[in-house]
Amino acid sequence: MVKVAFVSCVCAFYVVYIYAVFCTKGNYNPGLSLNTKMTINIKPSYNYTDCSQNLCPWQNYSNSSSSPEIFQETSNLQILNEPIFCKPESFGYTDYEFNRVYKNLTFPTCAEFSGVPNEFMHINIDSRVLFMNCSGYYYLGGPSYEEAQGKYKYQSTAKKYTGPVLLNNYVEWAYGSCVDPKIIQGAAYSLKENQEARKRTRDKMQEMLEKNGTRMIVKPMTVINLFIDSVSRRTFYRKLPKTLELLQEINGGKFSVYDFKLSSTIDDNTLPNMFPFWAGEKLVNMTYEVKEENSKKYVDLIEDKSIWHFLKERGWMTMFSTEFCNDYLVYGLGKKPNVDHHMARFWCGAKTLLKFSDLQMTQRCFGRKSSQHYLFNTSLQYVNMYQGLNKWAYINCLTAHEDSGTHINTLDIELVDFLKQLINTKDDLVIFLAADHGMRYGEWFKLENGSQEHHLPSFFLIVSKSIASELPLSDDILIHNTKRLVSKFEFRKTVEHLSMLPYDKNYLQDSPKPIKANEPKSLLLHKISDEKHCEDDMINAEFCPCPSFIDFDYNHKIVKDVVAAGIYHINTAVFNEKQGWKVCKKITVKEVLKARLGIQDYKVLVKVDFSINEDKNITFEVVGLINGVYTRFRPPEQAYPLEVYYYGAKRIMQIRGITTSFTNDFCSNLAIYKGISPNICVCQDLDYIKDQDPDLDFSAIFDFAISESFESCEKICRDKGKICDDQAMEIANSCEKLKEIIGCNECVENLLGENDFGVYNNICYVDREKRKPRCESAGITWKVCACN
Numbered sequence: 001m002v003k004v005a006f007v008s009c010v011c012a013f014y015v016v017y018i019y020a021v022f023c024t025k026g027n028y029n030p031g032l033s034l035n036t037k038m039t040i041n042i043k044p045s046y047n048y049t050d051c052s053q054n055l056c057p058w059q060n061y062s063n064s065s066s067s068p069e070i071f072q073e074t075s076n077l078q079i080l081n082e083p084i085f086c087k088p089e090s091f092g093y094t095d096y097e098f099n100r101v102y103k104n105l106t107f108p109t110c111a112e113f114s115g116v117p118n119e120f121m122h123i124n125i126d127s128r129v130l131f132m133n134c135s136g137y138y139y140l141g142g143p144s145y146e147e148a149q150g151k152y153k154y155q156s157t158a159k160k161y162t163g164p165v166l167l168n169n170y171v172e173w174a175y176g177s178c179v180d181p182k183i184i185q186g187a188a189y190s191l192k193e194n195q196e197a198r199k200r201t202r203d204k205m206q207e208m209l210e211k212n213g214t215r216m217i218v219k220p221m222t223v224i225n226l227f228i229d230s231v232s233r234r235t236f237y238r239k240l241p242k243t244l245e246l247l248q249e250i251n252g253g254k255f256s257v258y259d260f261k262l263s264s265t266i267d268d269n270t271l272p273n274m275f276p277f278w279a280g281e282k283l284v285n286m287t288y289e290v291k292e293e294n295s296k297k298y299v300d301l302i303e304d305k306s307i308w309h310f311l312k313e314r315g316w317m318t319m320f321s322t323e324f325c326n327d328y329l330v331y332g333l334g335k336k337p338n339v340d341h342h343m344a345r346f347w348c349g350a351k352t353l354l355k356f357s358d359l360q361m362t363q364r365c366f367g368r369k370s371s372q373h374y375l376f377n378t379s380l381q382y383v384n385m386y387q388g389l390n391k392w393a394y395i396n397c398l399t400a401h402e403d404s405g406t407h408i409n410t411l412d413i414e415l416v417d418f419l420k421q422l423i424n425t426k427d428d429l430v431i432f433l434a435a436d437h438g439m440r441y442g443e444w445f446k447l448e449n450g451s452q453e454h455h456l457p458s459f460f461l462i463v464s465k466s467i468a469s470e471l472p473l474s475d476d477i478l479i480h481n482t483k484r485l486v487s488k489f490e491f492r493k494t495v496e497h498l499s500m501l502p503y504d505k506n507y508l509q510d511s512p513k514p515i516k517a518n519e520p521k522s523l524l525l526h527k528i529s530d531e532k533h534c535e536d537d538m539i540n541a542e543f544c545p546c547p548s549f550i551d552f553d554y555n556h557k558i559v560k561d562v563v564a565a566g567i568y569h570i571n572t573a574v575f576n577e578k579q580g581w582k583v584c585k586k587i588t589v590k591e592v593l594k595a596r597l598g599i600q601d602y603k604v605l606v607k608v609d610f611s612i613n614e615d616k617n618i619t620f621e622v623v624g625l626i627n628g629v630y631t632r633f634r635p636p637e638q639a640y641p642l643e644v645y646y647y648g649a650k651r652i653m654q655i656r657g658i659t660t661s662f663t664n665d666f667c668s669n670l671a672i673y674k675g676i677s678p679n680i681c682v683c684q685d686l687d688y689i690k691d692q693d694p695d696l697d698f699s700a701i702f703d704f705a706i707s708e709s710f711e712s713c714e715k716i717c718r719d720k721g722k723i724c725d726d727q728a729m730e731i732a733n734s735c736e737k738l739k740e741i742i743g744c745n746e747c748v749e750n751l752l753g754e755n756d757f758g759v760y761n762n763i764c765y766v767d768r769e770k771r772k773p774r775c776e777s778a779g780i781t782w783k784v785c786a787c788n
Contacts, residue, residue, distance in 0.1 A: 046085075046531070046548075048516075048517060048531055049531060050515075051513075052515045055513075056515075056529070056530075057083070058480065058528070058529055058530050059513045061473045061476055061477060061527065062473070062476040063472040063473055063476065064475075064476060065475045065476075066475060066476075066479060067252075068251040068252030068256070069251065069257070069479075069482075070248070071237075071244055071247060071248050071251075071257075071259055073234060073237035073238075075259065075261065076091050076233065076261040076262075077091075078261070079261050079262060082483050082484075082530070083530050084484060084485075084530045084531075084532075085530070085531055085532065085533055085546070086262060086485040086532065086533070086534070086546040087546055088262075088452060088455075088456070088545045089448075089546075090448055090449045090452045091233070091234060091452055091456060092232055092234040092235075092438075092449055092450075092453040092456065093234065093442075093449045093453055094449065096668075097443075097447065097449055097450075097679075098234075098238065100668075100672065100678070101405070101442045101443055101450070102404065102406060102442060103405075103406055104406070105404075105406040105409060106409060107363055107407075107409055107410045108363075110363065110365035110366075110368050110369055110370050110373075111368040113363050113365050114185070114365050114367050114368055116185045116186065116367045116368045118133075118368075119186065119367075119368060120132055120133045120134050120136070120176070120178055120185070120186060121133075121138070121174065121176045121186055121187075122188050122190070123172075123173075123174065123188045123189070123190035124190070125190045125191070125381070127166075128166065128167045128169065128171075128190075128192065129164045129165065129166055129167065130164065130165040130174055130188065131164055132161045132176055132178075134161070134178035135160075135161055135162065135178075136160075136161050136176055136177050136178035136179065136185075137158040137160060137161060137181040138158070138159055138161050138165070138174050138175065138176040138177075139156045139157070139158055139159070139174060139175045139176070139181075139349065139353060140159075140167070140168075140171055140173075140174050141156075141171055141172060141173040141174060141345065141346060141349060142171070142345060143168060143170035143171060144192055144341075144342070145170055146345070147343070147344050147345055148298060148335040148336055148342075148344060148345065149327075149329050149330050149333060149334075149335045149336070149337070149344050150295060150326070150327045150329075150344075151326060151327050151348075152325060152345055152348040153348070154345070154348045154349045154351070154352040154353070155352075156349075158181035161176070169192065170192060171192075172189060172190055172346075173187065173188065173189040173190070173346045173349070174187065174188050175187045175349055175350075175353050175354075175366075176188070184353045184354050184366065184367065185367040186366060186368065186369070187346075187366045187367065187369070189343075189374050189377065189378050189381075190381070191341060191381045191385060193385055194317075194340045197317055197340035198386065198389065200312070201312075201315055201316060201317050201386075201389050201390065201391075202389060204312075204313075204314070204315035205220075205315035205389065205503075207315070208314060208315045208503045209503055211503075212503045212504045218501075218502045218503060218504075218505065219427060219428050220387075220388055220389055220390050220391075220427045220428065220502055221391075221427055221429070221430065221467070221498065221501065221502045222383055222390075222391050222392075222393075222422075222425065222428065222429045223391075223392045223393075223429075223430045223495060223498055223499075224379075224383075224392075224393050224395065224422065224429070224432065225277075225392070225393065225394045225432045225434070225491070225495070226395045226397065226431060226432065226433050226434070227274070227394070227396050227397065227432075227434055227435060227436045228397045228399065228411070228415075228433075228434075228458070229270065229396060229397065229399075229400060229401040229435065229436055229437075230398075230400045230401050230435065230436075230437065230438065230439055230440050231400050231435040231438065231457065231458050232438030232439050232453040232454065232456055232457055232458060233259075233261065233263070233438075233456050233457065233458045233459070234453060234456075235400070235408065235438070235439060235453065235458070236435075236458035236460075239400075239408045239409060239411075239412070240408070240411065240412045240415065242412045242413060242415075242416045243412055243415050243416055243419070245416075246416050246419055246420065247433075247460060250423060250462070253465070254423070254464065254465050254466075255423060255429075255462050255463060255464055255465060256463050256465060256468050256475065256478075257460055257461070257463075258460065258461045258463070258478045258479070258481075258482050259459075259460055259482055260459040260460070260461065260481070260482045260486055261482060261483055262456070262483065262484060262485045262486060263434065263457055263458070263459035263486045263487075264456065264457075264486065264534070264537070264539055264543075264544065264545050265437040265438065265454060265455050265456075265457060265487075265539070265543045265545075266282070266487055266488065266538065266539050266540065266543065267283070267539075267540050267543055268437070268440070268543065268632070269328070269436075269437065269440065270328055270329065270396070270436045270437070271283060271328060271329055271331060271332050271333075272332075273436045273437050273488060274436050275488075276487065276488040276489045276538075277307065277488040277489075277491045277492045277495075278302060278306055278307055278332075278333065278492075279302045279305050279306060279307075279332075280307075280489075280492050281305070282538045283332055285629070285630070286331060291331040294330060294331045294332070294334060295327050295330045295331060295335075297330075297334045297335060298334070298335045298336050299334045299335070299336055300333065300334055300336050300337050300338040301332065301333055301334035302332070302333060302334075303337075303338050306337065306338070307392075307492060307496075308320065308337065308338065308339045308394075309338065310496060310499065311390075311495070311499055312340075314390075314499045314500065315390055315502075315503075316389075316391060316392050316499060317340050317341075317382075317386045317389055317390065317391040317392070318339040318340045318341070318391075318392050318393075319339055319341040319342070319343075319382050319391070319392070319393040319395075320339040320341070320342050320343070320393075320394050321341075321342075321343035321375060321378065321379060321393065321394065321396065322343065322344055322396040323347060323358060323371060323372065323375050323396060323398040323399075324347055324358035324396075324398055324401075325344075325347040325348035325350070325351045325356075325358075326358065341382055343375070343378055346374065347371075350366060350371070354366060356371065358398040358401050359401065359402050359403070360402060361402045361403065361404040361406070363407075363410065364399075364407070364410075370399075370410060370414060371399075372397055372399050372410075372411060372414055372415075373414060375395065375397055376395075376397075376414060376417075376418040379393055379395050379418075380421055380422070383422065387426055387427055388426075388427070390499075390502055391427075392495070396436075397411070399411040400439075402441070403442075404441075405439065405441060405442055419431070419433075423462075428464045428466055428467050428502075429462070429463075429464045430461070430462065430463050430464065430467065431460075431461070431462040432459070432461060432491060432494075433458075433459070433460040433461075433462060434457065434458060434460070434491075435457035435459070436457065437454055437457050438453045438454040438455060438456055438457045438458075439454055440454055441638065442638065443637070443638065443677065444638060444639075445634050445638050445639030445640070445654070445656050445657075446638070446639060446656075446677065446679075447657055447658075447659065447677075447679060448621075448623055448656070448657035448659060449659075450657075451656060451657060452545060454543070455543055455544065455545040456545050459486070461478070461523065463478075467501065470501075470505035471505070471524055471525075473509075474524045474525075477523070477524060477525065477527050478523060478524060480527045480528070481523050481527060484527075484528035484530070484532060485532045485533075485534070485537070485545075485546070486523070486528065487537040487539060489520035489537055490520055490521060490522075490523055492520065493520045493521055493522045493523075494522045494523045494524060494525075496522070497522035497524060497525050498522075498524075508522070509525075511525070513526060513527075514526055514529075516529075517529035517531050517532040517533065517536045518535075518536035518537070520537070533548055534546065534547065535548070535600070540600070540603075541598050541599075541600040541603055541605050542603065542605060542625050542627075542656065547605055548598050549597060549598050549605075549607060550596060550597060550598070551594075551595070551596055552595040552596055552597040552606070553595065554592040554594075554595050555592075557647070558597075558604065558606055558647065559592060559595045559606065559608055560592075561645070561653070562606045562622055562624035562626075562655070563589055563592065563608050563622060565622075565643060565653055565655050566608075566620065566622030566624070566655055566658050567587065567588070567589060569640045569655055569658065570587060570620075570658060570680045571587065573677065573680055574586055574676060574680075574681070576674070576675055576676065577675075578674045578675045578676075579674070579693070580671070580674040580675060580681075582674070582684070582689060582692040582693040582696075583667075583670045583671060583673075583674050583676070583681070583683060583684060583689055583693070583696075584670075584671055584674070584676055584680075584681040584682060584683060584684065585614045585615075585682045585683070585684055586614075587612045587614050587620075587682055588612060588613045588614065589610050589611075589612065589613075590610070590613045591610060591611045592608060592609070592610045593609045593610055593611060593619060594608070594609040595608045595609075596608075602627065602628035602629045603625060603626065603627045603628065603629075604625070604626045605624075605625055606623070606624045606625075606626070607621065607622070607623050607624075608621070608622050608624075609621045610622075612682070614682055615682055617662060618660055618661055618662045618682055619660070619661040620658065620659065620660050620661070620680075621657070621658070621659050621661075622655060622657070622658050623655070623656045623657035623658075624653060624654065624655050625653070625654045625656050626645060626651055626652070626654075627651060627652045627653075627654065628649065628651045628652075631654060639654070640654070640655045640656075640658075642654055658679060658680050659679050660679055660680065660681070660682065663678050663679065664727075665723060665725055665788050666683070666725050666726075666727040666728055667681060667682075668681070669701050669702065669725075669788050670683060670689070670701060671683070673700065673701045686727060686730065686731070690731075698728065698731050698737070699740065701788075702731075702786045702787065702788050703722060703786075703787040703788065704784055704785070704787075705717070705720065705784070705785045705787055712724075712775065712776050713729065713775045713776075713785030713786070713787075714775040714776050716785045716787070717775070717785055717786075717787035720787055722787035722788055723787065723788060724775035724785060724786065724787055725786050725787070726775055728786030728788065729775060729784075729785070729786045731786065734766060735747035735764060735766055738764035738765075738766065738784060739764060744762050744763060744764040745762055745763070746762075746763045746764065747763070747764040747765070747766065748763065748764070748765060748766075749765070
């Protein structure tokens with residue numbers, strides 16, 4: 001008996017331990033073999049048009065130019081009228097959802113935030129001398145040839161500033177303070193010219209000109225790939241209004257600007273999304289051991305196939321700049337991308353000296369300047385340093401790379417300033433103003449709209465008119481492509497195409513028009529197929545903005561299990577520590593109305609609509625992913641818990657979105673107050689809520705305002721920038737609530753009018769016949785209006 005009890009205790013402890021590890025560490029790999037592919041005998045079949053026999057509609061090009069686009073967030077709805085396969089069911093959060101999930105914060109400037117009175121240090125770009133206008137302290141960076149990606153512990157010690165400091169020929173940056181070596185008040189970054197790379201580029205440009213038989217020197221070109229991490233197209237429109245104003249202002253003048261509505265992610269985070277651009281191929285899945293090994297390699301793992309190698313071979317300077325001190329990229333690139341300028345360890349200095357993190361939700365100030373200032377300023381130094389030469393830069397800005405969704409508010413003004421300085425440089429210019437992926441925070445695994453914010457990153461292409469004028473078909477082609485599915489594979493082909501234009505403006509102009517949807521194309525050279533699917537760009541099913549769903553058997557085990565999991569998560573959320581059941585109903589399934597399925601090797605994406613017994617007018621939609629390979633844990637505020645699931649083998653089920661067909665503001669506000677997402681709440685009857693939760697503080701949920709005129713509450717609330725709520729008005733129609741809300745001394749039944757209630761001369765009035773007060777009713781007494 002003792003042994004049995006001991007074994008039972010050990011087993012119980014093991015189960016609890018495994019569960020705890022799973023819930024806290026959470027990444028899960030079922031450890032499956034090749035025979036674990038989903039064996040459902042159903043798969044979308046695509047009937048591609050044979051464009052080799054007859055021209056397809058998207059193969060017709062025109063040299064006509066159109067009027068510059070007026071940039072509007074809702075212009076993405078145009079693609080729903082296009083003859084294309086990829087038509088997303090959602091483009092992201094509704095305004096209500098976004099404002100519920102994210103706060104709207106404003107930030108002071110770094111000068112205001114830091115309190116540092118003035119700039120006090122700089123490095124002279126010619127003499128390589130560090131100057132400070134105080135007798136403070138400074139820390140120096142390492143030599144530029146030691147720049148490397150990945151985690152790094154900066155260990156330099158503070159030195160007392162006693163006068164100008166002649167730097168080692170390869171030192172490019174420093175941090176400093178006028179008061180205390182432990183209180184950093186500023187930084188300086190000054191690129192050291194790479195003379196060897198300059199000579200290589202100049203010689204190669206001359207060689208390419210001669211090789212192509214170019215009789216006159218074509219204007220050199222600057223290509224900037226500026227990726228603002230974690231910004232969806234909708235977030236760009238919401239949070240960067242000044243940048244949008246600038247893009248609108250320059251569009252149609254010396255530049256043309258194109259807004260791509262269907263730029264898509266390929267995978268989860270930066271590395272797999274950017275790898276097709278850097279290497280021209282999809283990143284293969286790596287084991288933990290391979291990742292660890294790669295993270296230690298001080299080499300360029302993709303040098304021969306890298307875009308920077310491709311460009312250097314064609315006479316281009318290259319730069320690779322990031323804004324973090326972390327191992328995000330080393331697993332695929334190694335630590336040393338072989339570029340001419342590399343900005344990386346400056347951020348490791350900031351991590352040590354300023355506790356800087358690319359994930360921090362507080363303001364990222366290095367004294368009077370923001371972190372992005374140093375990223376942008378160093379990039380401008382590079383562009384100006386090599387005017388007259390072809391040059392390319394990859395710039396990874398991480399201002400929005402944090403969970404609150406608010407820090408992007410600090411970017412707008414500085415981004416405008418950076419772009420203005422770029423467009424005023426002399427050489428021809430192309431800017432990819434884009435994101436690696438959309439928002440990877442908020443409820444992006446709980447709401448399908450949240451997922452779409454991740455799947456549809458922002459992408460604006462800015463092109464010098466001097467380039468476009470030499471490509472007479474490009475405007476027609478680009479306008480078409482802004483409404484087609486685009487991924488980083490197209491980015492790669494476009495930069496490859498651009499690389500030859502300084503030598504031959506007609507490069508590839510006579511090339512055959514692609515006949516297959518899965519052929520990546522230069523965005524300036526060929527139109528993307530109307531029939532392009534996510535699979536054609538190897539976009540993972542769960543990250544596709546328009547997955548290929550087909551109707552599926554309602555009674556299939558997977559459908560029933562996904563619905564059951566969705567119901568479980570809804571009811572678990574309702575029975576929370578705030579007693580959400582007093583406001584939201586526990587629900588049960590009445591009938592499955594529709595089931596759709598998308599299958600991709602080891603994973604199945606299932607979307608099910610069903611009705612409920614508790615309200616005949618409300619339906620729910622649940623999206624579930626059943627995965628046979630590594631599945632990453634997400635925190636509870638972002639996602640529902642992972643579940644072990646068996647279908648032919650051990651797998652993982654992940655519910656990725658639950659949405660109700662009906663919500664109203666009253667119910668939504670009550671649900672939020674109870675800590676429940678409105679998209680899963682079916683509200684109890686008002687009488688039930690009052691009875692079960694008599695202490696519910698409605699004044700903490702709604703703004704009860706006293707109307708001091710005969711105007712309707714609808715107008716009173718509208719003037720406050722809010723909306724009147726009829727159901728909340730009903731709550732206030734009782735002596736108890738009016739006394740609680742207003743604090744009047746006496747309450748009587750109102751004899752003056754059937755819809756009048758409120759307060760007059762410190763006496764509260766309610767409708768004696770208990771008729772429901774309405775927002776649109778104007779009265780003859782003062783009213784209490786419920787606004788939200």
